[in-house]
Amino acid sequence: MTAATPPSAPQALTLPPLSLAARRMRIMGVVRRDFAALRRSPMRMFEVLFWPTVELLLWGFVTLFLQTQRVPFVVTFLLGAVLLWQVLQKASNEISIAFLEDIWSRNLLNVQVCPLSSVEYLLGLVLFSLGKVAFAVAVMAGLAFALYGFGVTGLGVGLVPFVGLLLVLGWSLGLVGIAAVLRFGENAQVIAWSLVFVVQPLAGIFYPISVLPAPLRTVAWFLPASHVFEGMRTVMAGGAVPWDRMAWAAALNAVYLAATLALFAGALRYARRHGRLSRFGD
Amino acid sequence: MSILEATRLVKRFGPVTAVNDVSLTVGEGEVVALLGPNGAGKSTTLHMVLGLITPDSGSIVLFGQELARHRVEVLSRINFAASYVDLPGALRVHEVLDAFARMYAVRRPRERVAELVELFELGPLAKRKVMTLSSGQRTRVQLAKALLNRPRLLVLDEPTANLDPDAGDRIRGLLSALARQDGSAMLITSHNMREVERMCDRICFMSHGLIVASGSAKELAGHYGAEDLEEVFLKVARG
Ligand SMILES: Nc1ncnc2c1ncn2[C@@H]1O[C@H](COP(=O)(O)OP(=O)(O)OP(=O)(O)O)[C@@H](O)[C@H]1O
Ligand SMILES: [Mg+2]
Numbered sequence: 155m156t157a158a159t160p161p162s163a164p165q166a167l168t169l170p171p172l173s174l175a176a177r178r179m180r181i182m183g184v185v186r187r188d189f190a191a192l193r194r195s196p197m198r199m200f201e202v203l204f205w206p207t208v209e210l211l212l213w214g215f216v217t218l219f220l221q222t223q224r225v226p227f228v229v230t231f232l233l234g235a236v237l238l239w240q241v242l243q244k245a246s247n248e249i250s251i252a253f254l255e256d257i258w259s260r261n262l263l264n265v266q267v268c269p270l271s272s273v274e275y276l277l278g279l280v281l282f283s284l285g286k287v288a289f290a291v292a293v294m295a296g297l298a299f300a301l302y303g304f305g306v307t308g309l310g311v312g313l314v315p316f317v318g319l320l321l322v323l324g325w326s327l328g329l330v331g332i333a334a335v336l337r338f339g340e341n342a343q344v345i346a347w348s349l350v351f352v353v354q355p356l357a358g359i360f361y362p363i364s365v366l367p368a369p370l371r372t373v374a375w376f377l378p379a380s381h382v383f384e385g386m387r388t389v390m391a392g393g394a395v396p397w398d399r400m401a402w403a404a405a406l407n408a409v410y411l412a413a414t415l416a417l418f419a420g421a422l423r424y425a426r427r428h429g430r431l432s433r434f435g436d
Numbered sequence: 437m438s439i440l441e442a443t444r445l446v447k448r449f450g451p452v453t454a455v456n457d458v459s460l461t462v463g464e465g466e467v468v469a470l471l472g473p474n475g476a477g478k479s480t481t482l483h484m485v486l487g488l489i490t491p492d493s494g495s496i497v498l499f500g501q502e503l504a505r506h507r508v509e510v511l512s513r514i515n516f517a518a519s520y521v522d523l524p525g526a527l528r529v530h531e532v533l534d535a536f537a538r539m540y541a542v543r544r545p546r547e548r549v550a551e552l553v554e555l556f557e558l559g560p561l562a563k564r565k566v567m568t569l570s571s572g573q574r575t576r577v578q579l580a581k582a583l584l585n586r587p588r589l590l591v592l593d594e595p596t597a598n599l600d601p602d603a604g605d606r607i608r609g610l611l612s613a614l615a616r617q618d619g620s621a622m623l624i625t626s627h628n629m630r631e632v633e634r635m636c637d638r639i640c641f642m643s644h645g646l647i648v649a650s651g652s653a654k655e656l657a658g659h660y661g662a663e664d665l666e667e668v669f670l671k672v673a674r675g
Contacts, residue, residue: 167542167585167586168540168586171541175541180538186535186538187524187527187532187539190528190531191527194526194531194565195526259522259523259524260520260521260522261524263516263521264581267486267511269507270539271507426487429447429449429454429480431483431488432489
């Protein structure tokens with residue numbers, strides 16, 4: 155016999171706070187909020203597509219030019235590089251922007267007094283950024299195909315680890331940006347914007363790692379992104395996906411993500427201890 | 437069981453001691469005011485209760501649970517509104533409320549939002565973006581947000597500072613009615629003495645990070661030989 159709850163028992167207004175259902179609901183609350191914000195501001199929609207399109211056009215024409223000059227190697231990799239670079243850059247910037255927006259709109263305290271755990275909040279940001287990245291890249295991939303006959307599917311199964319590794323690296327970089335703002339205040343926004351661009355020259359996005367001077371090559375070896383872009387060129391030149399590189403990159407990613415999560419937690423603790431949360435925007 | 441038990445809270449910001457050994461309790465359904473001059477440490481105290489600021493020492497227990505260790509459980513039963521926070525301006529009123537209802541894991545977010553829209557007479561504003569509202573209208577939205585989870589402790593930092601006398605009066609009536617009806621306790625700061633006299637069961641007077649006097653408005657007036665709370669305020673603030 156099932157012990158049904160008596161019909162008169164009033165159901166609590168909220169879900170038990172630690173239940174899975176409550177966690178899922180809180181995370182979706184963050185996602186829905188960010189989605190509504192995007193939908194309500196056409197400028198932001200425009201921005202989602204603007205930079206990727208500009209970069210795609212730029213590198214597409216460079217590719218066309220190099221082809222007319224009969225440069226003796228595969229130049230279409232530039233297009234693949236732009237697409238994958240956008241994955242990294244967007245994943246990084248989108249999550250730090252989502253956080254900064256709470257500061258700009260003076261909504262941070264409302265979010266901070268919610269029963270959202272840090273992990274739930276970050277998962278919400280990550281999920282939403284995933285949607286935005288997917289949308290932007292899909293549009294770019296369509297353009298690349300329509301304008302230059304470049305099909306991302308040419309990357310085959312490699313596409314999955316490439317995109318996955320770059321997303322995770324991007325989130326780690328975004329987290330560093332958020333942690334910097336929590337620790338050093340709003341002026342550290344610069345870090346949130348620009349950190350990902352430090353990776354750009356080192357990760358061999360538009361050229362092979364071998365052109366870097368030896369010390370920088372060593373640095374590149376420790377960037378998951380370098381392995382992704384090397385792997386991409388290998389695949390586009392007709393080679394197989396270098397799975398050993400992918401495994402190494404995944405291991406690095408795991409370490410970096412754990413480290414940046416710790417950094418974030420530390421920065422939040424610092425902000426709470428020094429009364430910083432209520433001082434943003436002053 | 438008391439709703440809030442804050443014991444011997446201390447908070448320093450560099451050379452400034454914002455809160456210096458404050459102990460405070462709020463009982464079930466009780467409405468308590470923190471009163472005092474600018475910089476007395478009222479907001480800092482509220483922020484410690486909300487987990488926004490970590491105290492240097494002292495303990496905060498809400499609903500019998502320590503805040504530091506049961507953050508999510510505790511925060512899901514309280515809520516907050518203040519004159520110096522805002523809601524995301526790009527969103528429509530109903531979207532903001534819907535998002536926060538979910539962040540508080542309200543079981544039926546749509547129904548709950550509809551209830552509060554009605555209660556705060558937000559119907560005509562529901563489809564407007566928050567940034568297009570006047571500050572008084574925003575305050576109403578914020579208070580609606582603060583009631584989404586039917587908090588057992590509502591923390592309000594100068595909640596009516598942006599309202600005209602009429603709107604302020606109606607909001608006060610509404611909050612008092614809610615306190616009676618739902619049995620929510622409240623911890624409020626305000627510089628509006630009439631508001632405090634009317635709404636609060638107990639008043640804690642803060643000065644230089646300390647609670648220097650407490651009691652009902654009548655008791656305080658009697659103790660300081662004053663006509664009303666305003667006179668008490670002036671006497672205490674000017675030493
Ligand atoms: N985050 C912070 N960082 C540094 N100092 C702070 C911070 N918050 C408050 N203070 C200082 O602590 C003291 C108490 O400030 P608090 O905001 O708690 O006062 P209050 O009683 O709320 O005043 P008001 O009536 O003006 O709102 C002030 O001297 C203030 O400058
Ligand atoms: Mg204050």
